[in-house]
Amino acid sequence: MDADVLVIGGGAAGLAAARSLARRSLRVLMLEARDRTGGRVWPAAPARAGVAAELGAEFIHGPAPETMKLLRDAGTAAAGTAGESWKCGEDGELQRDDDDFITGAAAILERARELAADESVDRFLRRFANDPAAREAIATARAFVEGFEAADPAIASAQGIADELASGVDFASARPLAGYGPMLELLRSDCAAAGVQTSLSTVVRRISWRRNSVAVETRSGDGESRTIRARAAIVTLPVGVLRHSGDESEVVFDPGLPEGKRDALGSIEMGHVVKVALWFRAAFWEQVQSGRYRDAAFFRCIGQPFAAYWTQSPLRSGLIVAWAGGPKATALNAGSQEELIGHALEGFGALFGEAARARKEFEGGVMHDWGHDPFARGAYSYVAVGGGDARAVLAAPVDDTLFFAGEATSTDGQGGTVNGALETGERAAREAAAVLGATV
Numbered sequence: 491m492d493a494d495v496l497v498i499g500g501g502a503a504g505l506a507a508a509r510s511l512a513r514r515s516l517r518v519l520m521l522e523a524r525d526r527t528g529g530r531v532w533p534a535a536p537a538r539a540g541v542a543a544e545l546g547a548e549f550i551h552g553p554a555p556e557t558m559k560l561l562r563d564a565g566t567a568a569a570g571t572a573g574e575s576w577k578c579g580e581d582g583e584l585q586r587d588d589d590d591f592i593t594g595a596a597a598i599l600e601r602a603r604e605l606a607a608d609e610s611v612d613r614f615l616r617r618f619a620n621d622p623a624a625r626e627a628i629a630t631a632r633a634f635v636e637g638f639e640a641a642d643p644a645i646a647s648a649q650g651i652a653d654e655l656a657s658g659v660d661f662a663s664a665r666p667l668a669g670y671g672p673m674l675e676l677l678r679s680d681c682a683a684a685g686v687q688t689s690l691s692t693v694v695r696r697i698s699w700r701r702n703s704v705a706v707e708t709r710s711g712d713g714e715s716r717t718i719r720a721r722a723a724i725v726t727l728p729v730g731v732l733r734h735s736g737d738e739s740e741v742v743f744d745p746g747l748p749e750g751k752r753d754a755l756g757s758i759e760m761g762h763v764v765k766v767a768l769w770f771r772a773a774f775w776e777q778v779q780s781g782r783y784r785d786a787a788f789f790r791c792i793g794q795p796f797a798a799y800w801t802q803s804p805l806r807s808g809l810i811v812a813w814a815g816g817p818k819a820t821a822l823n824a825g826s827q828e829e830l831i832g833h834a835l836e837g838f839g840a841l842f843g844e845a846a847r848a849r850k851e852f853e854g855g856v857m858h859d860w861g862h863d864p865f866a867r868g869a870y871s872y873v874a875v876g877g878g879d880a881r882a883v884l885a886a887p888v889d890d891t892l893f894f895a896g897e898a899t900s901t902d903g904q905g906g907t908v909n910g911a912l913e914t915g916e917r918a919a920r921e922a923a924a925v926l927g928a929t930v
């Protein structure tokens with residue numbers, strides 16, 4: 491045996507699981523395809539004046555206890571997002587948006603809980619199409635599903651989203667001060683201190699298993715193949731990777747996963763996002779129109795390719811993030827990164843009729859193409875029509891040998907988030923430790 495437990499994937503869930511298992515005196519080997527851990531949490535280096543451009547996760551949603559504890563232990567903290575919201579009016583002009591975006595979406599989407607049978611968000615919203623008073627709420631609900639959930643309304647479960655909204659999940663957002671980097675660093679150093687062996691640039695290709703035994707075939711960066719054995723494995727692979735088949739990047743389970751698990755995977759989709767970070771020499775938007783947008787946090791223009799732009803408010807910085815989610819992101823994804831950065835820059839300048847000034851102040855942009863990334867295949871998960879219990883089924887252990895973690899296995903409304911990933915990593919570690927008889 492090379493280890494007691496293999497942790498497959500070194501993102502937030504994998505790091506949390508590995509740390510927790512090693513602290514229970516189990517021998518842990520974490521296998522990560524990339525040349526870094528962190529997965530979909532990836533601060534772009536270097537930070538500027540303490541502000542990091544996050545290529546992946548940026549916000550903290552709700553109380554997020556696991557995240558908050560890690561930030562405290564890392565000697566840092568979180569700052570709540572604050573500032574004004576602006577939206578594009580029908581005439582294209584920016585106007586103050588005092589209505590809470592999520593409350594507006596929830597007002598209509600929560601009614602899907604009354605449906606006798608689940609249906610797509612698209613279909614559900616069409617029920618209100620003849621009500622002129624519902625026009626704005628429908629548009630907000632659609633923008634929320636696409637932008638926040640990164641979901642395609644034609645596929646997403648209306649009841650799934652309604653349940654999430656009604657579960658009391660707090661969407662109030664904060665950001666880790668100086669980004670997610672310190673939290674990742676702490677997890678990495680805790681893992682090393684607890685004795686976790688981490689194997690980077692190690693792509694898992696086949697997971698052969700029988701009760702109390704797994705043999706994992708890997709390929710390393712230099713093309714070398716290896717078989718690694720353990721008593722159990724915690725699988726934290728993104729749903730996009732688990733669902734992918736038909737080429738050499740497919741991860742094969744031998745024997746295949748039980749039918750229920752495969753059905754569940756069929757009901758959990760990977761949402762798409764295009765997130766572009768734009769650095770400016772000066773926060774020019776704070777000065778235009780006599781400082782009208784000085785305290786802006788969010789700009790929402792739901793009819794445009796990038797439906798939202800945000801500042802780092804309450805921090806004052808030259809960083810702007812452009813965001814497109816769901817079908818808008820899929821449509822944009824055909825462009826090269828250079829084109830997308832240019833597109834985001836033009837769109838942002840155009841908000842104020844200041845395209846030339848935006849270009850003049852522009853220092854550079856960064857992004858990562860998560861949709862074409864073979865180790866992510868999308869941004870984060872959402873539940874498709876009829877997939878009510880799919881996350882719970884995906885989370886369930888198989889034969890006390892394969893355990894499952896990762897954001898898609900979060901069952902308490904935290905799917906798609908960093909905190910959901912951390913929490914599922916700890917949950918899977920507890921499950922595996924109990925089976926292996928490991929003490930706390």
Ligand SMILES: Cc1cc2nc3c(=O)[nH]c(=O)nc-3n(C[C@H](O)[C@H](O)[C@H](O)COP(=O)(O)OP(=O)(O)OC[C@H]3O[C@@H](n4cnc5c(N)ncnc54)[C@H](O)[C@@H]3O)c2cc1C
Nearest residue numbers: 499501502503523529530547548549694896897907908911
């Ligand atoms: C653009 C973007 C913005 C986001 N914004 C937010 C946000 O603001 N707030 C928030 O809470 N969440 C956000 N998220 C979601 C958040 O990043 C994820 O939910 C979370 O990081 C997932 O962690 P995980 O451990 O489940 O998966 P991952 O981080 O994806 O970890 C899985 C690991 O498995 C590895 N892997 C894949 N295939 C293989 C293989 N064959 N062999 C070995 N290893 C493999 C991957 O490289 C990866 O490191 C965002 C995500 C994206 C992409």
